[in-house]
Amino acid sequence: MTPVELSRTVLCAVRRAVDAGELSVAVPGRVVVTPPGPGGCGDYATNVALQLAGPAGQPPARVAEILVPLLAECAGVEDVVVTGPGFLNISLSSASSPTATLVGEIRRLGAGYGHGDALAGQVVALRVPYDVRAEVVADAVVRIVATQGGRGEVEHGEPVSLRPVPAPEDPAPLGPDAAQWALLHPAAHDRPRITADHLVQRESNPLFRVRYAHARVRAVGRGAGRLGFGAVPGDVPDAPGGLVTALADYPRILTGAAIHRAPDRLARHLVTVADAALPFLPTVLPRGDEKPSAAHRARFALAEAAGTVLAGGLSLLGIDAPDHL
Structure with missing residues (x-):
């Protein structure tokens, strides 16, 4: 209210x-x-x-x-x-809006938010060539398939069932996180770029935006702790509609990524969440002489929900979600 x-x-x-x-x-x-x-x-x-x-x-x-x-x-x-x-x-009261309900569900499920049973009991066989990108994509697919109740099994040999376009060069010099992102963010039919752009700490780098958004959520949490208030799901009238929609859409994206063996769908969705969250985060903490109110607690809960989705998605991609950046 x-x-x-x-x-x-x-x-x-x-x-x-x-x-x-x-x-x-x-x-x-x-x-x-x-x-x-x-x-x-x-x-x-x-x-x-x-x-x-x-x-x-x-x-x-x-x-x-x-x-x-x-x-x-x-x-x-x-x-x-x-x-x-x-x-x-x-x-x-804190439990009276669709946003409060969504945020409450994310808080309740934590890293399990978005997990389902679309592939319950299924064994997903992934036959891949001996190629570094194919190995990385298959590894991420196994984790994503598990969120939907399935079990992925990776094998090598013909005929292959998963053959993403190979990387033009060894991504290892980028470091583990940037290398994972460089191989997973493009769709399987696109050739990945193995460049230092993935290491740049600025808004032009999607990986930076995703990890920075998570780090900013954690910073907001530390600030709220110092001010002595916690997160309580509630109505957030000034919440960006894109953020609420992106959080609500995460289960569908995760299911699609599992069914279509497409971790790039998850990677791109994390960028969507981050881009919606970053402009919102400066509104969470009180400013000046403001005292923490129900609105601040509700905004904090929404911010934490975004952080939960970002951390969970990055983990499925095999990428670290830093608390400081």
Whole structure:
């Protein structure tokens, strides 16, 4: 629930109190909700009881008492506490949106998110030539097939069933992670580029963007820890739609990569997740004098979900997911 939506919810509670005869006031045009001040609690606070006390001819604490049960039964509100002379402190429910449901599922399954039974009980025979790229692709396919309940078996000899276009030169000088990416990111029918571009630490390098996005998620987690708040799945109205869609689409991509023996599909999808996550991550932590709120906890949970998908996908490709980069 956004602050605007919560403001409307509070106004609705005031209107119900007026309609029931518990308050005799004109319903205000707007109600301000803000992060709780000193001595407050919950996600948001409002001084509406103090605002209405004079016109209602009742003490602020009494106005607050009238509004508490009306607010507490509203959808999306988990708890309401009165502090000070009559401030209403509101805690929001975290399990009320599709985004919260998706993030909750990713948090629950962890590295197992996206795993399924599309190939349950099947033995996938991979006959490959004696070629370094074929070996690397087959190795990744075995891991990906296992996520869908299948078992991959690699053999050499004719007739081959998996023959990606060979690399033009030995990728080993790139190092293990960049070499894996150079061989797995292109589709099997494309010739891989074995160049130092895979080592460049800038946005033009897809591997860098994927690993950097994961490292940034971990950095956000360290920052949240220092500020004393954790991740709680919830509604994230300002979340990039592309990020939520990419996370929700991960199981389908993983299944397709397994069925079609195509780790390149997974590699390209990780780039999609990273490109959607990177612009979002700077919004997760509070800025300036902001206090951690339900919105920050929900954003943090979404960021962690992106990190989980990036780490899981990189692991299946045989590539390290660094905490620092």
